[in-house]
Amino acid sequence: MTDAGPTTASPAAGSARSLCRDCGRRVAPPRGRCPACGSPRLVTHPDLDRLTIAHVDCDAFFASVEKRDNPALADVPVIVGGGTRGVVSTCCYIARIHGVRSAMPMFKALEACPEAVVIRPDMAKYSAVGRQIRERMLALTPLVEPLSIDEAFLDLSGTERLHQASPAEVMARFAREIERDIGVTVSVGLAPNKFLAKIASELDKPRGFAVIGPAEARGFLATRPVGVIWGVGKVFQARLAADGLTTIGQLQAMDPADLIRRYGSMGIRLARLCQGEDDRQVTPSRPAKSVSAETTFSTDLSKRADLRPVLRDLSEKVSARLKAADLAGRSVTLKLKTAQFRLITRSRQLADPTQLADRIFRAGDDLLADAAWGEAFRLIGIGVGDLVAGTQADPADLIDEGSGRRARAEEAMDRVREKFGKAAVETGLVHAARQDRSRS
The missing domain is CATH 3.30.1490.100 (DNA polymerase, Y-family, little finger domain)
Incomplete structure (x- = not known):
């Protein structure tokens, strides 16, 4: 599992060959840098070539598109959102360092980062870029499940012969090409299922590539807050906290029957996801409601x-x-x-x-x-x-x-x-x- 950074590897990773995210070479671990290109951005994991479910999430997408189109904004905090009474649609990572967050009221965002450049959203432009990225995804596999304009699940099962490469190699190449050809960056999570892949894509942002394997999933999840679980929002978090349940490890220690008795259908979801189990398929067609x-x-x-x-x-x-x-x-x-x-x-x-x-x-x-x-x-x-x-x-x-x-x-x-x-x-x-x- 890569968690703390691009070169971090799990203890069992010594048996796997590392993948250089910048040149695509496979190198024998342990290595601090790629011997071919000198990059420190190596991914090492024993399951690297066996995992097939990916989650792709663009990094600060709206702000990244604006910075791409105006290089003068490269080192400037950028907020994409409405007027002083609107909310932040998204912001770049420089603005996030100052405490700006998505959905924050604009007046609070400008209090936190008064030097920020505020740009009104241009949804037509963002949609066009999103479509370009989606087309690149569909060239990898027909099993692409969009979640929003800038993120999607991909199931790359059975594509090794087509691409003459493992899913990990394919996704690393995809990330490089999106950055080179379209001018925005993405983060990739690779795992055995959708739940873990989505968590993995958040671990190493921006320009991340994180892997969570099945053997380590339970231990990895144990220290995470219950809010990480898909479907557990603020209201349900408060209900779990009132019952003394704040970490996933506490859910793991409970009898699944007790979870179901307490929380009904949501208890069934908790019992499975807290163990890192998720049998949801990557479904390409999800019509708009x-x-x-x-x-x-x-x-x-x-x-x-x-x-x-x-x-x-x-x-x-x-x-x-x-x-x-x-x-x-x-x-x-x-x-x-x-x-x-x-x-x-x-x-x-x-x-x-x-x-x-x-x-x-x-x-x-x-x-x-x-x-x-x-x-x-x-x-x-x-x-x-x-x-x-x-x-x-x-x-x-x-x-x-x-x-x-x-x-x-x-x-x-x-x-x-x-x-x-x-x-x-x-x-x-x-x-x-x-x-x-x-x-x-």
Whole structure:
């Protein structure tokens, strides 16, 4: 198991040949550096050539893309996130040294690191880079299970003959090529199952490559906090702590029947994962459950007249994402967060699946009329769920005679925007709101 750093090896590692992560050579241990290229980044483990489940996680992905595109930011703390009232989407490792963390309120992040450069998220750019990396993964194995835009599981079982290399060698080469060709870095965890692979990928960030074998898994996990276990969030951690259970080792010492009796189906998961056992397969197809967009205001808004243009703009973003993914949805959900951080949600089922901004906005606007009664809001969002294929989207509406005309107008707008950009054409509602803001 490589845990504390790139050259750390388990006590039993003496029988294995080390792998140089920088040149791909295999060298006989013990070695401090690769005799071929001089790199200290050697991985040594007795199971190195037998493990086939990998977890890949990009390092501070959004911030890494921004630094790649602007070399002047290379040695500067970078925060990607919203305005002073938003939250941190991600931050580079320099900013993390100052105490900045993902999901931290922006005002707290800037208090911790006032010299940071703050960049608004560019999801279109990050998605494009994410797709490039995903294509490289699929060239290694068809068994790729995405978890988010910047991380995925890979099952490389049976690929040795195809690549003429072990999964460890393949993943080390993959990490080098992503850094060289795409300009961002990744960390890799290699293990016998998904649970251990995900833990391993976090051990040596950034540019990490860590290995956890089956023989050492139980002892390795024993000192870890229970929050490391997949599915154990803050609420359940508090429940376990109230029962005196704070480390995985304490769970390992319990009778599995007692865990199941205390915690039901979650007890079954605890009993298996605390021993390092995980039989979940790497599943390539994991369809999206919903598509949404939201924004946090720089100042609270309470008037529906001020909220509606923002809702229209967000509806267009959701619509564009649905169309790009060839999806449609049967339900629309409105999300509002009050100045006191109280969350309000309203949902509506549609008669037919849609991917049109017009229908999304109209449903959301009706929900807004029901939910917005003069209270001040700091956030608004709109989402479409119950997703189906785009071929089922928006059949002719025999009741609403104007729906066909609006759909054709939206198609024309899409064609103009595809050629000249989103700002080339706007609805009157959004345009008037932008003019009002520019005058204020």
